[in-house]
Amino acid sequence: MKKLDHDFYVRNTLTVAQDLLGTLLVHHVDGVARVGRIVETEAYLGAHDLAAHSSKGITKRTQIMYGPPGVAYVYLIYGMHNCMNVVTEPEGNGSAVLIRALEPVANITGNTRGPGLLCKAMAIDRSLNGHDLMSEDFFIAAPDSHEHIAIVTRPRIGVDYAGDWAHELLRFYIEGNAFVSRP
């Protein structure tokens, strides 16, 4: 298992979003490693992407997205659920990849189909906002054996307010995987 490094995250957001499929999200909490395989992602491209939080410019909330790549951007949505993104591309771009669904691998309790649920199952909350994903207790790793993965491309979920950007094919998931949040 090899930890993903800066060079992985600094690349084009679309590339990172697709390459994250099949990788392992690891969070050490209370001495146990919770591990989930990423099976669904969405790309948020930056200031010009009206569906992205960063389209409002740099604010207290979005400054994480505009920071260096390879860190977690965790925010609260609808007053009750956490969502986790990974910042991509060089600092200042405002781009990120949303993790939408995981397949349980180790020490996972509860449902991981959907961004709010997976954060709950992985014990991810806003205290991890801005956390370095190249750290020892919270990171993403490439699996030892990379089986072939068929990637399906779809429009993003819940972004109808974003005009034309709502139709863009910026959601990716592993074809046929049972843990994808929506087909």
Next chain:
DNA sequence: TAAAGGATAATA
């Protein structure tokens, strides 16, 4: 299908 829920950003 609709209500829940709280932070966030814009407005004042």
Next chain:
DNA sequence: ATTATCCTTTAT
């Protein structure tokens, strides 16, 4: 200080 809005989930 007040208000509209939200990258969702759960329960009816």
